[in-house]
Amino acid sequence: MTETASPAFLDVRKAAKSFGPTTVLDGVDLAVARGEFVSLLGPSGCGKTTLLRIVAGLLSSDSGAVVLDGVDISSKPPHHRDVGVVFQSYALFPHLTVAENVAFGLEARGAPKDEIRATVARFLNLIHMEALADRSVRALSGGQQQRVAVARALAVKPKLMLLDEPFSALDRKLRETMQIELKRLLREVGTTAIFVTHDQDEALMMSDRIAVMNRGRIEQLADPATIYKRPATPFALEFVGLSTRLAGTVVDSTTEGEVLIDTAHGRIRAPGRFVAGSPVLAAVRPELMAFGENGAENTIRARLSDVVFQGSRIHAHFDAPETLPIQIESVEGIPGGAIPGAEMALSWRVADTLLYPAPAP
Numbered sequence: 001m002t003e004t005a006s007p008a009f010l011d012v013r014k015a016a017k018s019f020g021p022t023t024v025l026d027g028v029d030l031a032v033a034r035g036e037f038v039s040l041l042g043p044s045g046c047g048k049t050t051l052l053r054i055v056a057g058l059l060s061s062d063s064g065a066v067v068l069d070g071v072d073i074s075s076k077p078p079h080h081r082d083v084g085v086v087f088q089s090y091a092l093f094p095h096l097t098v099a100e101n102v103a104f105g106l107e108a109r110g111a112p113k114d115e116i117r118a119t120v121a122r123f124l125n126l127i128h129m130e131a132l133a134d135r136s137v138r139a140l141s142g143g144q145q146q147r148v149a150v151a152r153a154l155a156v157k158p159k160l161m162l163l164d165e166p167f168s169a170l171d172r173k174l175r176e177t178m179q180i181e182l183k184r185l186l187r188e189v190g191t192t193a194i195f196v197t198h199d200q201d202e203a204l205m206m207s208d209r210i211a212v213m214n215r216g217r218i219e220q221l222a223d224p225a226t227i228y229k230r231p232a233t234p235f236a237l238e239f240v241g242l243s244t245r246l247a248g249t250v251v252d253s254t255t256e257g258e259v260l261i262d263t264a265h266g267r268i269r270a271p272g273r274f275v276a277g278s279p280v281l282a283a284v285r286p287e288l289m290a291f292g293e294n295g296a297e298n299t300i301r302a303r304l305s306d307v308v309f310q311g312s313r314i315h316a317h318f319d320a321p322e323t324l325p326i327q328i329e330s331v332e333g334i335p336g337g338a339i340p341g342a343e344m345a346l347s348w349r350v351a352d353t354l355l356y357p358a359p360a361p
């Protein structure tokens with residue numbers, strides 16, 4: 001299920017790639033608005049890099065077209081696409097200084113000296129590296145090198161920036177700093193960007209919209225809050241964030257657009273329309289569940305198996321006979337000091353219940 005950004009600045013139509021009998025991209029459509037930051041999020045091997053390489057012109061699509069700012073660039077070579085690329089490996093010119101690396105693309109285009117000087121100064125300022133302008137890039141840390149790589153790609157004012165896991169080689173703290181800096185930098189320069197990651201936190205924090213990819217398809221394309229609160233498919237639900245999941249069978253439906261579902265943990269209600277007898281998957285985010293019955297609309301009983309202290313909150317896991325996870329997050333802790341093995345009531349609102357057709361086994 002995809003939504004279309006309008007008007008499309010980048011319009012990828014039916015991108016497809018097979019290697020021998022293996023389909024890696026299965027006719028993917030992706031429309032990106034001008035100035036937008038879109039992440040491709042999915043597990044290893046789902047086709048993120050393949051899609052990015054097709055947009056960059058580093059790989060040809062078996063079908064379809066790539067249209068950028070109204071121009072079909074499908075048959076143009078990478079250096080004629082007006083697209084900047086930053087990969088995980090920094091790929092800077094090791095024999096050049098920081099400033100020379102940032103200037104490289106402009107010099108190759110024969111830009112006037114004054115313009116080069118001003119642009120390099122602006123970008124070194126934007127990445128806070130004015131003081132290191134004359135240093136060899138060999139003498140930089142990983143984070144500094146990746147800043148230079150981003151500045152070098154942006155200095156030629158590409159219409160589109162493609163970033164493939166640019167921070168995955170960096171440690172967590174530096175990574176978080178770089179994420180904030182990149183977002184600020186792209187906003188200041190006003191560049192449209194596609195960002196590949198398999199890290200859901202990175203995608204949730206940085207993106208205007210996220211394309212959740214699975215097996216060569218986009219399963220959902222939406223803003224981060226919608227991806228988290230209303231995952232379109234069981235895969236998107238499972239891949240982004242944690243959830244309590246309950247397998248069940250619809251036993252009845254109400255005129256208010258709700259269904260009654262029998263699960264191994266009791267009967268619950270959920271918004272949705274399914275005929276009686278349909279196998280379904282019901283889910284709820286753990287922070288939307290509470291201990292006890294609390295007069296809430298849905299209540300199940302389950303046996304506490306594990307409690308994980310996470311500083312500002314606790315995360316409790318429950319035994320689930322059908323092996324789907326039951327988990328709750330609470331800032332208040334476990335009531336009454338319940339210990340593993342104790343049976344507890346858990347409750348939540350019907351409106352917070354997500355409902356899907358049962359995925360194929």
Ligand SMILES: Nc1ncnc2c1ncn2[C@@H]1O[C@H](COP(=O)(O)OP(=O)(O)OP(=O)(O)O)[C@@H](O)[C@H]1O
Nearest residue numbers: 019022024042043044045046047048049050051198
């Ligand atoms: N040149 C190739 N020949 C054969 N198979 C390939 C080729 N390039 C990619 N693949 C396969 O296509 C699939 C998708 O690869 P791709 O690099 O797009 O995945 P990805 O989602 O970016 O994963 P990762 O996060 O691991 O980089 C993988 O199974 C990969 O092995």
